[in-house]
Amino acid sequence: QLQLQESGPGLVKPSETLSLTCTVSGGSISSSSYYWGWIRQPPGKGLEWIGSIYYSGSTYYNPSLKSRLTISVDTSKNQFSLKLSSVTAADTAVYYCARRLVPATYPFDYWGQGTLVTVSS
């Protein structure tokens, strides 16, 4: 059974960099069949797609976050990571990692449980 687990600091100071890792178990992140993505949800609000990465390192970013965003993959650890720089209170959210099949139109079919990141001094 595929499982995704987010990990990282729950509290980040304004202007600093938010860093999260998603560990994939029960499947290989190096499969050519899947993209791996990040989605976030501010408390009490809706969902926002952040970006996606392929095992080769190819990425797609949401243009609204692109200038602050880096998504990377570590196939040796079966993990992928998110770094979002210069954070503000608006970046406070539950951050989810998820998987989708390679066709660009495929939805995210497996999600992690999510991790709350609060941006506050």
Next chain:
Amino acid sequence: DIVLTQSPDFQSVTPNEKVTITCRASQTIGSGLHWYQQKPGQSPKLLIKYTSQSFSGVPSRFSGSGSGTDFTLTINSLEAEDAATYYCHQSSSLPGTFGQGTKVEIK
């Protein structure tokens, strides 16, 4: 970006009733329109992919339809466990976007 507008925002429904949630897109979408269910404290779960295809393990009372800019999620014979927020999601055009959500409450 494609804006998805769901209606209604909130619906209070009696068990066994039929629920209809609509999702209107700001421009034509191909088949890349999907529906998720999210219960409090949980991650979203995929219900319907590509407008009308049920995802594995989803009860048959959930169905989807639509085309162009107008799409619908239908829950036939609502059960208590269906209390949740439902989101539509389009992946036809980058960046992928989500509707604002429709909260379904059981009366």
